[in-house]
Amino acid sequence: MIRRTLCLLLGLALFGCGGVSKLDRPPTELEMLNRSAGLAFSRGRYAQAATLYQATLDRALIEDNPAAIVDARFNLALSQVSLGRYQTALDLVTLAEAERVRRSLGPDPELQLLRATIHYRAGDAAGSQRVLDPLLSERALSPSTSAKVQFLAGVMAADRSDVPALRSHRDALPGGDTRGEQADRLELEGRLAAIEGDADEALRRLERAALLRSQDGDYRGMVRTLVVAGIVAERTGRAEAAGGYWLRAGRSGAQRGEPEARAWLENARALGGRTGDAALILEADAMLTELGAPAVPAGAR
Numbered sequence: 600m601i602r603r604t605l606c607l608l609l610g611l612a613l614f615g616c617g618g619v620s621k622l623d624r625p626p627t628e629l630e631m632l633n634r635s636a637g638l639a640f641s642r643g644r645y646a647q648a649a650t651l652y653q654a655t656l657d658r659a660l661i662e663d664n665p666a667a668i669v670d671a672r673f674n675l676a677l678s679q680v681s682l683g684r685y686q687t688a689l690d691l692v693t694l695a696e697a698e699r700v701r702r703s704l705g706p707d708p709e710l711q712l713l714r715a716t717i718h719y720r721a722g723d724a725a726g727s728q729r730v731l732d733p734l735l736s737e738r739a740l741s742p743s744t745s746a747k748v749q750f751l752a753g754v755m756a757a758d759r760s761d762v763p764a765l766r767s768h769r770d771a772l773p774g775g776d777t778r779g780e781q782a783d784r785l786e787l788e789g790r791l792a793a794i795e796g797d798a799d800e801a802l803r804r805l806e807r808a809a810l811l812r813s814q815d816g817d818y819r820g821m822v823r824t825l826v827v828a829g830i831v832a833e834r835t836g837r838a839e840a841a842g843g844y845w846l847r848a849g850r851s852g853a854q855r856g857e858p859e860a861r862a863w864l865e866n867a868r869a870l871g872g873r874t875g876d877a878a879l880i881l882e883a884d885a886m887l888t889e890l891g892a893p894a895v896p897a898g899a900r
């Protein structure tokens with residue numbers, strides 16, 4: 600799932616992601632659109648990224664370039680997920696898979712992993728598990744895809760408080776020393792410690808994981824980890840610490856257009872009121888004002 604995005608963030612063929620170098624020829628229109636879209640996504644400008652990825656897809660369709668069509672739909676789906684448009688994202692994955700079948704490109708486990716992730720983000724754990732189970736038994740996955748499959752499965756096991764499964768998925772993670780690999784392991788260990796009743800250890804590991812994700816530029820992952828820390832802190836009576844975690848998650852999420860940011864900031868404000876933290880209330884109120892009035896659900900109009 601991350602492979603294509605990283606290539607796009609680095610400028611595709613311009614920086615050696617499977618094409619000729621910048622010195623060999625000027626970038627094509629498709630490559631320039633990809634680069635602009637990837638930069639927008641990396642800066643948390645998800646609506647802009649979606650617009651640019653749609654333009655990338657339009658260009659790929661003009662060229663009838665099957666690999667580019669699939670990649671553009673993949674990355675457009677990622678952008679739609681970040682905007683909370685889960686059904687649109689699932690539809691894009693379906694279209695990308697159909698293109699691969701139609702053009703005899705073979706299966707793509709990354710598309711299936713993206714589908715499982717979208718189901719999970721949308722709150723459909725059962726749907727995510729149905730997609731994930733075949734991937735867990737697939738032996739031909741790349742190491743990076745396998746690691747992401749194991750991590751998502753571990754997160755879902757933690758949600759179920761399934762300690763044996765969580766330990767198994769944690770142990771299946773690679774023992775690498777990249778920030779992302781360390782953060783994945785720390786997050787699962789933090790969730791495990793929380794289930795086992797060691798909140799102090801859980802928060803230490805989650806804090807470290809959040810820091811590593813921030814340093815790695817994985818801000819969505821950082822926010823997810825802070826949210827988990829907020830839940831752990833609140834459930835164990837650490838209201839002041841919980842308010843801080845919710846505020847940090849909400850601030851970052853609001854800057855990047857995360858659809859859940861308002862709820863996180865409202866949690867922070869409520870905890871600030873409970874603990875008498877005037878500064879937390881002030882900052883949460885300011886961020887909520889910047890976000891404006893919440894959207895009115897269609898059925899309530």
